[in-house]
Amino acid sequence: MNERPEGLIDDRLAEEAALWLARMQSSDATEDDRQRFQNWLKADPAHVTAFVEMRALWSDLGNIELLPATDKKRGGSGRAILAGLACIGVIGLAALYAHQSGFIDQWQADYYTEVGETRLLKLEDGTNISMNTDTAITVHYSDRERRITLLRGEAYFDVAKNPSRPFVVDDGSLTAKALGTHYSVRTAGGALPQEVQVEEGRVEVATGGDVTVLTPGEAATLGKDGKLLRSRKDVANSMAWREGKLVFSGQPLREVLEVLAQYRRGRILVLDDRAAEQRVSGIFDLKNTDQALNILEDSLPVTVSRLSGMLIIVRSR
Secondary structure (H helix, E strand, C coil), X not given: CCCCHHHHHHHHHHHHHHHHHHHHCCCCCCHHHHXXXXXXXXXXXXXXXXXXXHHHHHHHCCCCCCCCCCCCCCCHHHHHXXXXXXXXXXXXXXXXXXXXXXHHHHHHCCEECCCCCCEEEECCCCCEEEECCCCEEEEEECCCCEEEEEEECEEEEXXXXXXXXXXXXXXXXXXXXXCCCEEEEECCCCCCCCEEEEEECCEEEECCCCEEEECCCEEEEECCCCCEEEEECCHHHHCHHHHCEEEEEEEEHHHHHHHHHCCCCCEEEECCHHHHCCEEEEEXXXXXXXXXXXXXXXXXXXXXXXXXXXXXXXXXX
16 A cells, blocks of 8 residues: 555645745735745745645635625724634635545545556455556455445456455445446546446446446446436547556547546646647557657647646647
């Protein structure tokens, strides 16, 4: 199992970055505050990375008005209220960062992978689990049932047959019960849909109000209405990540970038529909997403701009 001290260090940096962000956005930040902030940034490149990530998360929260528009007072009590709300905002932001960065799920997990990492596990009953990037699971085996809780990410299951102990994957909003099979489950989170794909055998997929049985080459996606949307899928291509590859066949660049983004930190933004709808076919190394981006820029009429190491902008040229 991966060691957790790295996650704790990241969390400490996230806290520091959140505090600096709140202070620098405060109307009463002093020149001394700004100088100390610059010194903190210069002290370690990791500080810059943490601050950029925190600023991106802060912007995701939107514009939140802390005081009613009619309250224009700037007296001591007003500043105290703002300071208190700012502290609440920082705590909430730190919690949001911990969730989105995967720290909380990793802390709860029996096994997990970092962003860009894949991993193969062999469980006590002979079941093999391939874990995709940024994935966390817990394992609950009893005499009556084998249950995997998928906390985040995606995993592929090569299930050892045992009719007396059903094998069930649960991600909190759907369950996927193996009927002797090879299949994958991806939970909600990020740009990719919540989905079950079957390569071999059958899988019973159930939500609060819907049940379906999938056969090889089929997938079920959980819609916003809580219903399961069944479709055919090129499962071999979708599961190529197990071999360290990402395979695309005539897919829009927008979808390709959404997949690549799962294997790197930071964000990839496509600015215009013309670029987003370019069709992509190819095989890429998931361990080298920079190379994939270079290939896309060379082969398509798009420009790829890298900003601050954490943000990539793709647009038509």
